[in-house]
Amino acid sequence: MKLSRSAWNNVIIFSVMIIILLINTTNDRLFPEGETVNNKLLLPEHSVILTFTVLFPEQSTIAFERIGKAWQMTSQGRLAELTNQQIEQVMFSWQHSSGLVQAAEILIDSTKGVEVIIALAGVEPEQAFTLYPLGDQLLVFNHQKAIWLAMPAALAYQLIPTF
Secondary structure, X not given: OOOOHHHHHHHHHHHHHHHHHHHHHHHHHHOOOXXXXXXXXXXXXXXXXXXXXXXXXXXXXXXXXXXXXXXXXXXXXXXXOOOHHHHHHHHHHXXXXXXXXXXXXXXXXXXXXXXXXXXEOOOOOXXXXXXXXXXXEEEEEEOOOOEEEEEEHHHHHHHOOOO
């Protein structure tokens, strides 16, 4: 059986379409969504942080502002010597960390919380969080969603610079 040039083109087009459909249908089964119902990311996926402000309980602050590809840091009442790489690591931790949603309302001393305010590109209201580092875990209150997240205690050192 001999096929013409246009017939071969049709065979190639349909075989590529079948391969694409096969990949699309098996992709969801092979790689299910990573985020479960009880596990939430701190920031929206693929978000870009423009400004990052940390308000410590003793009235000191540290602010980071993205200027091009680098970060400018200003601090009041707290000594902070962070390299651009260390600041990038803090931002990476915020963009990729997730916590376990807590079902009940948590009663905690609000004077010991560290306030974090983050401005994201393309998101109008600033994201506000209060972090409560405890002995065995880190509790994070997301003010926009009004939910509590529990995280490992070691994550406090990655999310809060100079903690």
